[in-house]
Amino acid sequence: MENQIVKQQVIRMESAEQLVIHKLRKRPRLGETFIQGFLFFCGAVSIFTTIGIVFELGKESLLFFQMPGVTLVEFLTKTEWQPTIGKFGVLSLINATLMTTLFAMLVALPLGLGAAIYLSEYATPRARSILKPVLEVLAGVPTVVYGFFALTTMTPLLRAIFGEQVQVYNTLSAGLVMGIMILPLVCSMSEDALSAVPRSLREAAYGLGATRLETAVQVVVPAALSGIIAAFILGVSRAVGETMIVALAAGSGPNFTFDPFQAAETMTGYIARISGGDVSYDTPDYNSIFAIGLLLFTSTLLLNVISRRLVARFREVYE
Amino acid sequence: MSGYFSTPKSNLAMRHRVGGVWKAIFFLSTAIGLLALAVLVITILDDVFGLVAVVDKVDRTTLADRPLEDLEKDELLAILDKKVSVNRLRTIQRNGGFTLDEIPAGEVYELVIAEVVKPTVEESYPLFDSLFKRAEIEAEVAQKHPDATIYFYSWLNQRFLTNSMSTTPQLAGVRTALFGSLWIIVITVAFAFPIGVGAAIYLEEYASRSWVNRVIQTNIDNLAGVPSIVYGILGLAIFVRTLSALTSGKAFGVEGVETGRTVLAAGLTMGLLVLPILIINAQEAVRAVPNSLRQASYGLGATQWQTIWHHVLPSAFPGILTGTILAVSRAIGETAPLILVGASSLINKDPQGIFSYFTALPIQIYNWTSRPQAEFRNIAAAAIIVLLVVLLSLNAVAILTRNRLTRRAP
Incomplete structure (x- = not known):
């Protein structure tokens, strides 16, 4: 009987200890993760800008060089x-x-x-x-x-x-x-x-x-x-x-x-x-x-x- | 290291003489830079003020037997009734939003001058000629325009600030352009400030040394050096053309604007342009926050975002603000991207919102400068003064705010 009470107390103490450990463990914070994601997006905007510049310039230049009468050689060597x-x-x-x-x-x-x-x-x-x-x-x-x-x-x-x-x-x-x-x-x-x-x-x-x-x-x-x-x-x-x-x-x-x-x-x-x-x-x-x-x-x-x-x-x- | 100071033949006095000459040359190059600035300012002032020779379309003496300034309001109204068509009077009242009966005599006088007398500037002279060669100018004017009156005129005046665009130089003003610039700046800041500060915080506080973050950092540094006209091309292709439904407001049910050449497109383009500068400035401000502040906050159990929001950002705020204002002053003076995004100098209606066609101060300066007539040079110079005053006051605000905020910080 007495033994059982001691046992129960031990169990109770252990669970309390676990509770404390659980409380101190790093919890996932949704808000913080979301904010960090947004900040990363802000940084990535500059990458999008570069991609935008390269993509648009490249795309339209390609159209330019596909026009009849335009060749890269002529583009870079003629003076008119x-x-x-x-x-x-x-x-x-x-x-x-x-x-x-x-x-x-x-x-x-x-x-x-x-x-x-x-x-x-x-x-x-x-x-x-x-x-x-x-x-x-x-x-x-x-x-x-x-x-x-x-x-x-x-x-x-x-x-x-x-x-x-x-x-x-x-x-x-x-x-x-x-x-x-x-x-x-x-x-x-x-x-x-x-x-x-x-x-x-x-x-x-x-x-x-x-x-x-x-x-x-x-x-x-x-x-x-x-x-x-x-x-x-x-x-x-x-x-x-x-x-x-x-x-x-x-x-x-x-x-x-x-x-x-x-x-x-x-x-x-x-x-x-x-x-x-x-x-x-x-x-x-x-x-x-x-x-x-x-x-x-x-x-x-x-x-x-x-x-x-x-x-x-x-x-x-x-x- | 085989220069003359290592050769035993060289003599000391000679070497010191050479040193003195070069010191003068180095000083001279600094002085030339300062001189250039002085000449720049003088050139502008030279064109803003000066003598003008004005010829009235209608002789004032035929309108009344006394000088026009002395007339009563009803007499002025009578002149208006006699000389100006009913339709024109109606248009003036509708555009101005007033009736002739309610405005004071002074404004009626202004109307008589603008609508009946119609003084036109025949010749305009720069300030220094006006001051030192007045007699020659008077002789020249007397010969070329016998009935002209000569007087000293400041092209920068109240009317210049409140009038909108006109094809007549002395009636043209910068109000529309000022509002256009203002709208662009508001959109630029609204777009670039949060993203710029966010990116700076990410790079300084969160980013590990992974390759992604290194690429972002290098990329920002390189974007800061891209010529502004390339941003203009980007704005033309993306904001004006591809997203025209968005920038013309069609997607939101706004009518009346056909293309994407709006304030919104210009503001976003400028936002992209100043973003790298803003990020780099904000990064420096965040980096300057002492680490002990962060550690104290962590020690009290704050999370990373709480630390940033409550301690790092307030402490870095003066620096971020100064950096932002510097970026904004860059945006106010930029012209090339606006040309590409489609600012038109012929607009004379104030922008009503973000989906309006627009003009801006530097665009007006560009347009007026490129015209051959001297009077347009005069108003270009006046507009430059307005632009420089705006820039200087922005910088003054930046310095003052920074000083105040820094003093308050513990």
Whole structure:
């Protein structure tokens, strides 16, 4: 009898213990799982965006290349671009894009790098804390404003310097203003790279008797080179994809020329002009937008990936 | 390392001189950047203000024997009755939503000027010429337009803010464009903010280091560098064309809009465009929350979501807000995607809802800049000022809110 009571008590105690264990065990929380699922979906939206871009560009480009008279070889080797009358040579557009990009980088690289060296190696902390944000204001100005600037200030200036041979719309003006737009990007990325170079390297150079310039140019800049190249490549990618400045100032109408004073339409300028009106679906014009868009997307993506790789490399070395 | 500082021949004074010259060059490149900004601002101001030569279509002296400003309301009404057709008067009253009897004399005066006198700007001069070459301008105007009056004019004025689009530069305004931009921003934020913050929380708080999450992260970083015009193409193909039933409101029984070129399509396109920027900014804000905060919360028995909702998010909120406002200011200035999605600069009706055709501030600037006449340059510059003021005030709000919220945080 007594034995049985003890037994029962033991059982009761065990079950109580189990109850406690059960209470402390991690319970599945439906709400939490649901929230986590929703958050994952938010992250996945970016994947859908990429898939959307690749799918739509690919699909319509395929339609473009299936049109009678369009071949990939002709597309990439001919220099005349008039989709409505069956001339599909994208080289004239690419050429104009490369020219504006070249002029932009001729402005942005030396000035951006020079400003970055000044800010990181010479400027006092106080001067830097004022100059850097002011330079970054340039990066925040909408690009359509730069287009206005190119058309109303840069082009008249070029015409005053070089005379009447400069057309009202020309690639040089668009390129130079684009350079001003990209300058803060190149400057702030290069400055980051220069500031990431450890002090010990500079002090070692000073210790060997180097002047400030020699330290900056022969020690700090080479050490930060991968970051500077990354800034340069990202700048090129930005210039290739820039639309409003070239749409306003570089001219409309494809033109295969190497003359910087002539009007020539870039890839982005063409897309903006064609889609500006009410473009009807499934016409050569409509489909060509997507083929050029695909070209633009792949080239800028490639440049961005290379740039990111380079930045990652210099981070690995110094952090 | 074979530069001149390693060669024994080099002399110190020379090296310091070279150093000084290059220091000047480096400073100069910084200065050129600042100079460019100054010139940019001056260019815009130069076009917003200046002298104009105005010719009246109808000579004011033939309308009344006193200056028009001094006339009583009934006299002004009499002029309107005599010179403007009944139909036109009726249209004006219907469009304006008022009757001539109830409005004050000042507004009747404005109507007389707009409908009867019809002053037209024949010539417009930039600010600096107006200030320094006034005599030359007056001589030129006297020769070309003998009956013109010259006065100093600000193209940015109250009428410019409240009027809608017009083909006459001095009557055109940005009201429709401002509302269009506002609607787009509201949709952009409503779409991109929750998804962007959600994605940032997922990537920072939940994501393990699996390949799926690495792909998402890399993908976001790459999307941030895609040119805006490519997003425009995406918006055209998906929101305007494929989902036109949804974006034109047909699926919800809304009538009157034929294509998907609406505010909704533009807002969603802009949402996709700013999403990567917003995620990256929000991620940085969430990452900056100290880990001790999370551990204290877990230690008190909170679940992961409770920790995030009650501790991580409030602490990261100022950073997220600043990042969002930066993304929004990017969206306000973007033009290229809107061109593709089909903003039309000829719209003069305010958007009534998300299923309306629209125009936006940068679109108006683009359109006016691309016209050859000087007067359109003037209003383009005025619209640029409006755009820049909107952007600057947004940034000021961002800085102020961040400062306030950060001070309050423990």
